[in-house]
Amino acid sequence: GPDAKNAQVFYISKKDFEQARRALNSIDNLAQTAVRAVKETTAHNIIAERLGVPKLEPKAGRHPYRKLFAAVAQGKEELSDEDKNTVIDALSSHAASIAEEQPEKLAKLRGDIELVTLEALIKRYEEMLGEKLAEGRWQDFFHENPFILNMAFGYPVIKVRDQASVGGRKLSGDGEKITDFLVKNSLTNNTAIFEIKTPQTAILNKTPFRDGVFTPSADLSGSINQALDQKYQFQKQIAQIKDNTRLYDIESYAVHCCLVIGRAPDGDDRKKSFELFRRNSKDVEIVTFDELLEKLRQLSVFLRVAGAPQKATD
Missing domain, CATH: 1.20.5 (Single alpha-helices involved in coiled-coils or other helix-helix interfaces)
Structure with a gap:
């Protein structure tokens, strides 16, 4: 003392x-x-x-x-929450003038923000893959990040509705067909149906049907038929759906089905069997959860390389 x-x-x-x-x-x-x-x-x-x-x-x-x-x-300095909010407010207030006076710097900043956001999304995706989550959690994730479905679809899409009714109701009121996501091509209005399962869903049976040949699991074949039935109901009742929902800018020229399910299998025979089955599924495009993650990683690499300063050449 x-x-x-x-x-x-x-x-x-x-x-x-x-x-x-x-x-x-x-x-x-x-x-x-x-x-x-x-x-x-x-x-x-x-x-x-x-x-x-x-x-x-x-x-x-x-x-x-x-x-x-x-x-x-390393010379890094952590910003307090107050400092971060100040930076964001200042940028928001002066975004227009910065875009006019220093467009290159604003574009660089935007690219940096997009890259950081993408990397945070990849980290979240990886963490979710490590857990056993229900379908609803994955549906929420894709609802928050619909651009991931764009990568799976292959051309510009916009989401029309999630948990969309595509018809099939009986007189008893049962049998309503609900698809996880109804999207459309932003240029042609042609629609597509997305079904989201889980990474834990088996896509092949455990034992081979013949030496080196594995058959699709009941979950995979059932999910494909589910998507095809939704497509059938949607095409059959497209006129009524348009009238009921007042959505007249959707078309069913050639409704595309996309199924997000399971993980890519291990082992050469299992990979071969999966690819043979998948590539012959002409009406339903099958994408695994880890394939979507890999596409996100490749996009991150592309953005990082594209944003890197170019070295001067002699």
Whole structure:
């Protein structure tokens, strides 16, 4: 405690002193380790750039102090929530003038934001793939990020409605056919039906039908028939659906069906069997969840390369 005669003197026990010494030494060690990691990575990256090999990120470790020291050593500065909001508000207020005076910088900023957003989406997708989620969670995910379905569809689409009724109701009121997503080509208005299952859904049977030949699972064949029935009902009742919904800019020239289901199989025989079956499914396009993830990753790589500064050539 404080000295009775001298207020500037404070006494602590040997136990408290030893505890403080150890804590400060630990912080010092964490700082040295973080700085050393940043130095080693920086040296590697300087040489890597010359050799054309991938660069590395410093290993920040798990301890929050070490992460902080590593960030400081790299010259990174964390913004507070208030600072972030200030930046966003300032950008929103001056976006028009920036676009007029410095369009290149605004385009670069937009590209950076899109890339960061895409990488965050990829991370979220990867985390969801690691969990056993119900169909509804995946339907919500694609509802929030419909552009992923654009990649699966292959040409410009806009979502008409999710959980859309495509007909089939009986006089008893039963039998209503509900598709997960009804979309249309933004140029021709031709419609498409999307059915979303789960990554855990089996797409092939476990045992081979013949040596090296695997048959589609009941879930896969059933999902295909489900999509085809929805297509049939939709085409048969398109006029009534238009009238009931007041959606007159949808057409059923050649309704496309897309099924998102399961994961790409392992093993050469299983891959062969899946591709043989999928490529002969002319009316229903089958895409696996991990294939969509890979498309997102490829898009991220493309945007990163496209946004990288071009090296001057002699």
